[in-house]
Amino acid sequence: MIVFENVVWLIVLIGVMILVHELGHFWAARFFDVRIDVFSLGFGPRLFGFNRGETDFRVSAVMFGGYVKMAGEQPTDENADDPRGFLAKPRWQRLIIAFAGPAMNVVLAVALVTGMFMVRYPKLPDSAKEGVIGFVVPDSPAAKAGVQAGDHIVSIGDLRNPTWEDITMREIESTNKPLDVRIERGSSQFNLAVTPKGDDSTGLAATGWQPEGEVEIGALSADMPAEKAGLRNGDILLRVNGKPIRSPSGLHEIINAGDGRVVVIEYMRDNRKQQVMVQPIFDKKGGPGRWLIGVYPRPRMIMTKLALPEALKESVSQNMKSATLIYSLLRGLVERRVSAKSFRGPIGIAQVSGEAAREGALAFLSLMAMVSLQLAIFNLLPIPILDGGVILLLALEMIMRRDLSLRVKEAVFKLGFVFLMALMAFAFYNDISRMLPPG
Numbered sequence: 424m425i426v427f428e429n430v431v432w433l434i435v436l437i438g439v440m441i442l443v444h445e446l447g448h449f450w451a452a453r454f455f456d457v458r459i460d461v462f463s464l465g466f467g468p469r470l471f472g473f474n475r476g477e478t479d480f481r482v483s484a485v486m487f488g489g490y491v492k493m494a495g496e497q498p499t500d501e502n503a504d505d506p507r508g509f510l511a512k513p514r515w516q517r518l519i520i521a522f523a524g525p526a527m528n529v530v531l532a533v534a535l536v537t538g539m540f541m542v543r544y545p546k547l548p549d550s551a552k553e554g555v556i557g558f559v560v561p562d563s564p565a566a567k568a569g570v571q572a573g574d575h576i577v578s579i580g581d582l583r584n585p586t587w588e589d590i591t592m593r594e595i596e597s598t599n600k601p602l603d604v605r606i607e608r609g610s611s612q613f614n615l616a617v618t619p620k621g622d623d624s625t626g627l628a629a630t631g632w633q634p635e636g637e638v639e640i641g642a643l644s645a646d647m648p649a650e651k652a653g654l655r656n657g658d659i660l661l662r663v664n665g666k667p668i669r670s671p672s673g674l675h676e677i678i679n680a681g682d683g684r685v686v687v688i689e690y691m692r693d694n695r696k697q698q699v700m701v702q703p704i705f706d707k708k709g710g711p712g713r714w715l716i717g718v719y720p721r722p723r724m725i726m727t728k729l730a731l732p733e734a735l736k737e738s739v740s741q742n743m744k745s746a747t748l749i750y751s752l753l754r755g756l757v758e759r760r761v762s763a764k765s766f767r768g769p770i771g772i773a774q775v776s777g778e779a780a781r782e783g784a785l786a787f788l789s790l791m792a793m794v795s796l797q798l799a800i801f802n803l804l805p806i807p808i809l810d811g812g813v814i815l816l817l818a819l820e821m822i823m824r825r826d827l828s829l830r831v832k833e834a835v836f837k838l839g840f841v842f843l844m845a846l847m848a849f850a851f852y853n854d855i856s857r858m859l860p861p862g
Contacts, residue, residue: 528799
């Protein structure tokens with residue numbers, strides 16, 4: 424049943440992405456009076472649809488993709504000399520038509536995030552300190568470099584007074600290569616070199632430090648000690664056994680270090696400090712075992728709403744940061760600092776889609792915005808067959824002021840097709856390998 428739900432939500436997710444993308448090409452082509460023969464969601468045999476004017480709007484059998492078939496799109500088409508054909512239009516118009524698809528995916532991402540911020544905008548409370556480290560994972564790159572909890576990151580690379588968003592971006596950009604960090608500890612400052620380690624499963628850098636800030640309960644495991652003791656989602660965790668909780672991992676570290684002894688948890692609920700005693704249980708799943716109470720802590724966030732202008736501005740900012748992150752991951756992949764195993768195929772995306780849908784509408788829309796932005800950036804890569812490849816060839820022809828030969832274009836597009844098929848096969852392999860047991 425879960426597998427079926429995942430497939431359904433994948434189709435919804437991909438369907439919206441492709442519809443918006445192809446509408447971009449469609450509207451741009453119509454604006455320049457290009458005749459459109461087919462508008463298809465999916466590839467392969469036609470399942471159903473309708474005709475409106477000169478265009479056949481259809482849904483096809485293979486739902487992973489879509490296309491807009493324009494008259495005279497290829498020199499070998501029988502209507503290649505149609506004055507309303509794609510190739511009959513000036514190159515700058517063809518370039519705009521090719522760019523319109525990815526542009527619509529960017530518009531969708533910005534619109535979705537804007538709408539979400541108008542409903543719920545998460546922000547750190549004023550008590551959160553920018554650049555102050557609340558916890559350092561033992562044996563992590565940060566710990567090996569000498570970083571300690573309570574240290575203040577004064578600068579990272581050439582950036583001074585960074586926020587935690589800035590720090591995260593610099594970590595990813597420096598995956599598996601040294602990153603210069605200036606630390607303030609007490610009244611002294613000194614420099615350290617930290618090498619963020621790439622995580623094969625996510626593609627993100629793992630430095631091992633976490634920001635200092637208030638911690639709240641994000642979720643509770645059913646029938647586990649924390650739930651039975653009366654803790655609730657949203658409780659703000661203050662201390663465990665008298666030790667302040669400054670980060671989510673700090674809670675797990677204190678509980679596990681207690682070796683099964685009862686822990687005293689101080690927390691805040693409805694602006695009232697309370698205290699509860701919890702008996703951890705030992706869990707052997709997925710490793711050597713650890714002591715747990717069934718709490719999923721997270722940094723405390725204050726939920727508010729933004730007016731349309733502020734929401735739009737913040738959405739553009741967030742999407743620009745996300746685009747920079749995607750670019751950094753792609754660059755790391757080319758430089759072989761980021762493992763290609765981190766990239767998901769249709770199976771992996773289906774799993775994430777189902778999980779997001781079951782979590783709620785906002786989680787699914789957030790995933791849709793992220794995937795839409797990723798699709799736009801991927802399509803703009805200078806790979807033949809993709810929109811970026813078409814744009815590159817048109818740009819070259821505009822510079823040369825003549826068409827490339829048909830033979831060159833055919834060779835380039837065949838190469839692009841082979842590359843995409845290989846990429847798809849590798850993505851499926853990655854998804855399947857994640858599902859297999861280790862060893």
